[in-house]
Amino acid sequence: MSSISLKNVKKSFGAVDILQGIDLEIADGEFTVFVGPSGCGKSTLLRLICGLDEVSAGEIVIDGEIVNDVPPAKRGIAMVFQNYALYPHMSVAQNMGYSLRLAGTDKAEIEKRVGDAAAVLRLDKLLDRKPRQLSGGQRQRVAIGRAIVRKPQVFLFDEPLSNLDAALRVDMRVEIASLKERLGTTMIYVTHDQVEAMTLADKIVVMHAGRVEQVGSPLELYRRPANLFVAGFIGSPRMNVLRAEADERGTLRLENGTVLPVTAPAGARQVSVGIRAEHLSLSDDPGAFVLRGRARVVEHLGSDMFVHVSVDGASDPVIVRCPDEMELAIGSAVSVGFEAANAHLFAPDGQRIVSADARRSAA
Amino acid sequence: MFDLSTPLARAVFALMMGLIALFLFFPIYWLVISAFKGNAELYQIIPTLYPHKLSLGHFTNAFEQGHLLRNLRNSLIVSCSAAALNTLLALYAGYSFAKFRYAGRRGVMILLLSAQVFPFGLLLISIYPIITDLGLIDTRLGLILSYIVFALPVSTYMLYSYFSQVPSEIIEAARADGASELRIFHTIVMPVSIPAVVTVFLYGFMWSWNDLLYAMTLIVSEEKRTLGPGMLLSYLNEVNSDWGGAMAASIVASAPIVLAFAFLQRWFIQGVTAGSVK
Structure with missing residues (x-):
């Protein structure tokens, strides 16, 4: 498990400022949800934490260490992408074990860890299948499994349920909630769906136009919105x-x-x-x-x-x-x-x- | 696209398609029947539409003379090498243009594509002295390099288009999994790009296989001669017009391309559509 600290993190693409100075503390084992409308910078912030993009200014600190210049694989994090991002030519088992193979883990250990993760995610009968032979929900479970086998310090989820239909989304939401209980790992979850935010989060970070509007527990945000934007964004109907x-x-x-x-x-x-x-x-x-x-x-x-x-x-x-x-x-x-x-x-x-x-x- | 609900419309459509097919395939039909005609029938004033008497004489002559097989071997060596080298270079260049952002990327790409603007023959004027200065005149390597000059820009652009459509997320996922950039390219991107690689290989191969001008100019010695000049100089020269032999040799010369297409057709068609359809 790891704590994460963001200190005045900024990101610009050319003249466009995407993130305007984010300060945030995420405690060990906390499930934090970044929520906000499209284009608010929540996915960009997640990518910065992952190391897929470089910060324009500020510091990202994981477990007391500044990781601005540390490559993604060395940050102890695993990311689950919105569109699953499975390797199409590899089987489920190969997809899940890819990072371990890269790290030089021995074959028996890879098989054990892939097997354990597959059992948790009910993928054990699908290990030889290719991604195209799986349903949307199964693909998403493989993507989560790929993250689990690495035993990361931090899980990052980038709108993982947005490609699923409504019923499957509810099932997967429950699955992620139980995963959170079982693993107890620090998790950061990006969504624009406030129901996901309210039901999963220990802490919600509401973002708007590259700024943090409010940070708090789901009920705190619902009961005492700090401003009109949060008041309108959290709660359905508005x-x-x-x-x-x-x-x-x-x-x-x-x-x-x-x-x-x-x-x-x-x-x-x-x-x-x-x-x-x-x-x-x-x-x-x-x-x-x-x-x-x-x-x-x-x-x-x-x-x-x-x-x-x-x-x-x-x-x-x-x-x-x-x-x-x-x-x-x-x-x-x-x-x-x-x-x-x-x-x-x-x-x-x-x-x-x-x-x-x-x-x-x-x- | 077309309303083919009435029988008349279908008949007109079928007629048009038939005419187009006739236009496209008649020269090939003529090539085949001419190769199987004896000389007497071939040079009749009123040509026959099919060989009245089948003759394999032109084929046996072609193989017995020996140079056809030698030319075929030379063409295979040059075309395969040019296609392989062209594909290899285009793979890395196309991937770099598609998935990395760096200063001058667009400029270099436009410069590369601008090579396509010049006519094939015109560039020979500048390529010839370069190949000569490098001491590569009358070498297979010289011919291979000159073919790459032409095939590389389009090949790079074809692969650039294909790689642009490979989702960046799988590359980022591999990066997060700890793979190096080269490893990502070799183990993730290349395996999912086989149709495009096959397409580009065939494109490069055909460029080299069908060439006459460069092979005539850059290769002098008979033992290194490729099919195009070989056939021209053997069958249709100043003193000789052996049309039957030329036709038979053309069939033999086309065989590798036809076989390659038949064998790789599935990949090739996928590759062609993969770049244009989301």
Whole structure:
């Protein structure tokens, strides 16, 4: 196992800055997920840690040693690629044992380690097959097996499940989770799928435009997003955001004058109020809650339903999650409400601000 | 592409294809039947469309005279060597252009390809004194090197196109597995590029095998003469026009190419399409 430390790591391709100075600590045995939209630099950061690309500035430290100039194979890491990257002309066993053959490991030891990894990944009956004779899930397991046989200090996964269909993705996610428990090795996992991030991670690193937006446990990020970007990125459906204006007493009003049940801190003017779908209440009685509007779309999921409501005085519709037993016609008048404790307030620069209500209850 | 749903359209299509096939294959048909005709029938004023009397005389003459087999051997030595050397150089150059980034890469590639702009015959004017200065005139090595000058740019570009489509991830995976760059090329990239290697080898081989001009100019002695000049000087010279012999010798001369294509056809076709289809 190994700890990893990134100190002001930058990467540029020509004049384009891909990573703008990343500082990050990853503890021994920790499962860290880099998450963010396409082009945010998460895969680039993983490649830098792997040693496939060189850093433009900064330091990458693995187990106390600066590895900027250390070749990939000597960093004690193994990487699982998005498109498996199996050697097409080699059998499963040869694919898995390739790194050991390069390292001069003796044949018996290679066979033992490949056999052990194959047993763990249920590949033992497929060892003589070529990659083209395998299904997507089996190929991905071979790619993971190839990493396991090396007994690396750090596992790097670059969107390993993105090429699989939805059902297989769930199976493989469970498999990776059990692998994490069994091996206890430091793992870094890149994904743009926040469900993978939430379910697998000990720690999530949310990235955006080459910067780290927030680092924390999955629930920390979900419950206390540091800014509007994280609030929108973590959680499905996205957090609802109402643009409101505060008066000098902190009373927040929508465009049409509707007063929101949360108070802005002193000095705040333009405030974005974020509320998760499950924290909104919906009633078919237009007078029940403060926000009035009409149901635009109703999505039935079986256990729940999502109702998209266009709220009077708000530019974007809000999504309300409620039990799937309500009878609601499209276009019918509804009202929506929420409690102040569940509202997240953000300043115009997107940073989180604490509401006056929260300050009072904390005091 | 074409709407072939009506019988008329299919008939027109079949007719067009038949005409194209006739256009392409008639010279070959003529070559074969002429080789099997006796001299009397061959030189009739009104030619026959098929040999009325089969004759193997031209073939036995060709082999008995001895020079055909010697020319064939020379051609094989020169063409195989040129094709092998051309393939070897193109492999490394193509891989370097496709998978490494370095200053001047594009410039060198354009320079290499620009050699293709000059006509085959024109470059002989500059190649001849170089080969002479190097003392390689009338040597097989001189001929081999001059063939490579022409085959290498296109061969490099063909392999560059192929290698560009080899996923970089498998190269990176091998790098992460601890393989050196040369090892990656030899154990990972080359085994998955066999169709392209075969294609380039055949391309280089055909260049050399079909050449007449360079072989005529750079080789002087009879014992080193390759097939092209050999046939021309033996059968169709100032004092002699042995068309039947030339036709029989052409069939023998084409045999290695036909055999190579038949044997390597599967790889060759894969190689041709592999570069153009994602």
